[in-house]
Amino acid sequence: MTFPQDRQSLDEGEEDELWKFVYDRKIAGKTSETLHQVLKEFKSTRMARQRTLTDVEFHFHKEMVPNLYKTRYLTPFQILETYRHFEIPLTRRARQVLQVLTGGNILRCTSQGLLISWNSRNEVDVPPRIREQPARITVPGHVEVLMWKHIRKHADRLEAQTLHTEYFWESMEMEEEDRERVTPEMMVD
CATH class of the missing domain: 1.10.10 (Arc Repressor Mutant, subunit A)
Known part of the structure; x- marks a missing residue:
């Protein structure tokens, strides 16, 4: 019986490149490829050092996804889109950092922390419409x-x-x- 070898992690530049690649393919490109296929394509075309696909996937899910809000290669709004697209739960810390990075955006999340939408405080607030209420007939x-x-x-x-x-x-x-x-x-x- 053989034990698994130590997993090779990606360096910071490769992580940034991988986030950009995943964003361009899955979110901006709106391809029907699975995340596994995108990671496989990234590994075959962009990896300088030899790593297994398992190493890339393991590093992506265990290291990169929990720290998505810290990436410097995507803009803050691209980070928000990535959280929403992949349905990654936002931690309290990630929510705080993203609100600062996006200029005080209001993030709407489910009870499980999944991002639903966001609204910039800098946008012009549209006053609510006054709805015409039908005249109610009331008795004294x-x-x-x-x-x-x-x-x-x-x-x-x-x-x-x-x-x-x-x-x-x-x-x-x-x-x-x-x-x-x-x-x-x-x-x-």
């Missing part, structure tokens, strides 16, 4: 009390359909002044 408070008393008085023979009839509300006892302001149609709606 004392008439509402009379309505509940009327319902309670007829509770023994009351059905759901009865509440929605104007006939039921016309029989309600109320003053003439209130009868002019509050119509049975208002009570049905």
Whole structure:
């Protein structure tokens, strides 16, 4: 039985080159290649020293992904796009650093720390639209009390359909002044 040899890690320049390659192929290029295929292509075309694909993949996932927010080869917005595209959870530290690097952007994340979107504080804030609310027909408070008393008085023979009839509300006892302001149609709606 043989034990695995020590894994060869990438140097800083190769890491930066790999991030740029992955970003250009997977995010900017929007290719359908898997990450494994992209790493394999990078290894075959760009690696100066001989490393196995397993070494490159291991280093990418164990060293580079957790430290993505520290890379200097991608712009801060490219880093945000990479986090969102690969669904990499943002740590609290990564979130703090990225907010500083992007000029105070507001990052929206899921409860698992996955980046959903971001919004720059420097962008012009668009005021919220004022929505037109349909006019609500309201009855005065004392008439509402009379309505509940009327319902309670007829509770023994009351059905759901009865509440929605104007006939039921016309029989309600109320003053003439209130009868002019509050119509049975208002009570049905």
